[in-house]
Amino acid sequence: EKKNIINFGAGPAKLPPSVLIQAQRELLNYSGTGISVLEMSHRTSDFSNIINTTENLLRELLNIPENYKVLFLHGGGTGQFSAVPLNLIGLKKDRCADYIVTGIWSAKAAKEAEKYGKVNLIHPNLDRYTSIPDSSSWSLNPSASYVYYCCNETVHGVEFNFIPETKDVIIVSDMSSNFLSRPIDVSKFGLIFAGAQKNIGCAGVTVVIVKEDLLGNALKECPIVLDYQVQAGNSSLYNTPSCFSIYIMKLVLEWIKSNGGAEAMEILNKKKSSLIYDIINTSNGFYCCPIDVSCRSRMNIPFRIGKKEGDEALEKLFLDGASKLGMISLKGHRSVGGIRASLYNAVTLEDAQ
Ligand code: PMP
Numbered sequence: 001e002k003k004n005i006i007n008f009g010a011g012p013a014k015l016p017p018s019v020l021i022q023a024q025r026e027l028l029n030y031s032g033t034g035i036s037v038l039e040m041s042h043r044t045s046d047f048s049n050i051i052n053t054t055e056n057l058l059r060e061l062l063n064i065p066e067n068y069k070v071l072f073l074h075g076g077g078t079g080q081f082s083a084v085p086l087n088l089i090g091l092k093k094d095r096c097a098d099y100i101v102t103g104i105w106s107a108k109a110a111k112e113a114e115k116y117g118k119v120n121l122i123h124p125n126l127d128r129y130t131s132i133p134d135s136s137s138w139s140l141n142p143s144a145s146y147v148y149y150c151c152n153e154t155v156h157g158v159e160f161n162f163i164p165e166t167k168d169v170i171i172v173s174d175m176s177s178n179f180l181s182r183p184i185d186v187s188k189f190g191l192i193f194a195g196a197q198k199n200i201g202c203a204g205v206t207v208v209i210v211k212e213d214l215l216g217n218a219l220k221e222c223p224i225v226l227d228y229q230v231q232a233g234n235s236s237l238y239n240t241p242s243c244f245s246i247y248i249m250k251l252v253l254e255w256i257k258s259n260g261g262a263e264a265m266e267i268l269n270k271k272k273s274s275l276i277y278d279i280i281n282t283s284n285g286f287y288c289c290p291i292d293v294s295c296r297s298r299m300n301i302p303f304r305i306g307k308k309e310g311d312e313a314l315e316k317l318f319l320d321g322a323s324k325l326g327m328i329s330l331k332g333h334r335s336v337g338g339i340r341a342s343l344y345n346a347v348t349l350e351d352a353q
Contacts, residue, residue: 069212201251272351
């Protein structure tokens, strides 16, 4: 039996209870097969149905154009920090890429890319990640193979509410922590990736949406499991995929669809996050969110208590009190401290209230 817990975790995070119940109900005997998805070959028609349905749901929910491939890969978001340059930095002969760094996840991605080519850091001197500097101050390189950014910085709570203008250079975005929290125009991107463990499922699988004409440019040292062309040519079944995680994603996507899709998620996520930001804003500085109002994340809300830099004793009191009320995983990331409330799709309005 589930206890009455409100999970504000940053990921792995809350799943819709109905998804867990369905997974439990189907665990011992999936769809009359007499076995569990955990025990099923990825070459069976039952698993083909699962992965095809998952892909079709993603295509429908995000309106993914025909000329994009959808891949289900291993290695998490971090795997994609390597896979992106391994597959795309060789698109142009200079082998360079622009990285817009707005928090630790884009900084880590840039550092990994430096192994494979030249990386131009856009505003590398931000020591505190609390804003997105005006795009007029970015010096983008027109001969870059791609421009990379993290759409929502999970630790800092900095979210892009616009798509950067990059002229003819393709855009790559890490949407691990705001994927399917709102509609997105996929056609504006060369590649989007997202680990599943925040908005669309559990850990173990990462979705990659990549424009078909970018395939086939991997560096020769690219590990075969990370090679987009190989994975696309094998419908993500070049090797054994994370079968159970893909199955859980299917259930979560069905849940998103039956709850109104990306548009409905956006409305709900706006409401949930506004509730909390409003309290912070009207608390006369008792609660303090350091992030610029223009780029405050709807998914991850970091805040301090008592004073701007945070009163650690008060914050401990808050966390202990929250925990007594069943509200868990509110502690800020160890690199920034304070409190962080993550409000992914499965967190309800009542939870936020
Ligand atoms: N990108 C973002 C935005 C993240 O929040 C995370 C994980 N929290 C990662 C990448 C890394 O993902 P993983 O742990 O799956 O490698």
